[in-house]
Amino acid sequence: MANHEQVQSSERIKRGPAHEGPRNHFIAFGISMALTLLAFVAVATPEFGNTFKVGFIIILALIQAFVQLAFWMHMKDRGHIFPIVGLATGFFVFLTALFMAVKLLWW
DSSP: OHHHHHHHHHHTOOOOOOOOTTHHHHHHHHHHHHHHHHHHHHHHOTTSOHHHHHHHHHHHHHHHHHHIIIIISOTTSTTOHHHHHHHHHHHHHHHHHHHHHHHHHHO
16 A cells, blocks of 8 residues: 555656757757858858858857857756856847947947
8 A cells, every 4th residue: 555655656746858868969960060051151152242241150150159059058948047147148248348349439
């Protein structure tokens, strides 16, 4: 009887999701390689203007940073609120410093 009660109580324990395995790592690696290949193609194509190339590579870099943070640094998982807040704060400080530098130098 006691063994039956232990089985029922252990069945009620809610467990977290199992480890995702290498599937997400392979997906993130594939996305990273595709973004890198797109950047190389953009630079190697002489028909694209320099302004387009710079803007396109900056957009690819931002996407790449998001993929790296979400998949490799596991920022998409629960329990990472403090690193996310720290990154957001650092980004805000960076944008403020960049704005002030541009304002002081160009106006």
